[in-house]
Amino acid sequence: MIEIHDLHKYFGSLHVLKGIDLNVKKGEVLSVIGASGSGKSTLLYCINGLEPVQQGKVVVDGTDVHAKGTDINKLRQQLGMVFQQWNSFPHLTALENVALAPKIVKGKSKSEAREIAAQQLKHVGLGDKLDVYPSALSGGQQQRLAIARALAMEPEYMLFDEATSALDPELVGEVLETMRMLAEEGMTMICVTHEMGFARDVSDRVAFFHQGVMEEIGPPEQIFGNPQSEHTQKFLANVR
């Protein structure tokens, strides 16, 4: 379970997250929507400790992410993350991209790591691209590679930060399909997304962020069918 208590985040004097309280249970799929600059990415970075926080805390399976004694590199193995930009390691083949972290972070043997990698690449539909370099893959394939790379660490949670926003429109579908598959397999996911269809169909709950505040959270039927907050209504009217 991910527990977020009264989380505040500042960039200098800019107050980016203004007291977020949020719990995400095992197996849940949460979509996070909201205008640009509302703090959605920052929330994910605070959850896996890529950004420090100034007040409040994030607790993942009982471990305080930002506490001094926390082994953050160990904790991050529980929190797979996929970014808007896929960040494939260009000097490694698809298989090596995925096998690298299991090998050096988890200390798996080379053959074990390669086996895990091959399995995860098949899982995301890249079973025929094992020895291909990222430069020969499409954006959609590279993003699926990034998903496989995160899954190879066998995380309990997956964080997606607009995983499809940088893709050509015709490539969005294959990545959403992969995310949908993970959700069906029971993966716990927090998906920052601009894909309202995905948020509506796949999520258990949808959270709407507005200027650093979580304005509204609820099942998709509520957020999309009967939004309570005026900001949510305005936002949805604009994206539709």
Next chain:
Amino acid sequence: MEPTISFFSGFAPKDLLFLGEAALRTMWISILSISIGTVLGVVFGWVLYEGKWAAALTVAPILDVFRSVPLIIQLVLFYNFAPIIGLNLDPFASGVVILTIYTASLVASVARGGIEAVDAPMRRAARSLGMSYWQDLRYVVLPIGGRAVFPAWVGVALGVMKDSALVSVLGYVELLKASQILITRTQEPFLILSIAGAFYFALSYPISRYAASLERKWAQ
């Protein structure tokens, strides 16, 4: 007097051997200085990148001095002043010390550029997989940044190899010094300098070719 006769009379086959040995010394002093200097330079480059203003006030100006003062002046100064502080180094060791520092000062900028070539999102992605700071540096920044600045590094290495000729001013008999000795004896600068030039070419050409083939391989 017939000039063509004196042209060849001074140069004997054993002189070629003498030049060959000198070329090996050039190679040896270059390999030592370039490898140690590269390791130091990478460390300095990292300090420049991570050290922010602290590095800008300390390491950066020192490296600037070694980069901008002509190598020949550094060599003569070091060779003549090191004994004053109790360092009695022979010409070879003095040459290695100065060439190493000189290489390091050049490689530092190259290495810093290499680290900068790996953008923040890439490094965040590496860290998000659970890699430590050092694992990110070793397995992501080093190979990606290293490839980006490899051509610049090859340029530095080849430059240092040619500049190693300046160690001759300390009396170390490398390729250039050996040529000067032979020229004095035979009075045939054209022939001997051509041979010396051919040796320099033979030393650097394989390196450039190998570097180019590596770059081609990485580009695919």
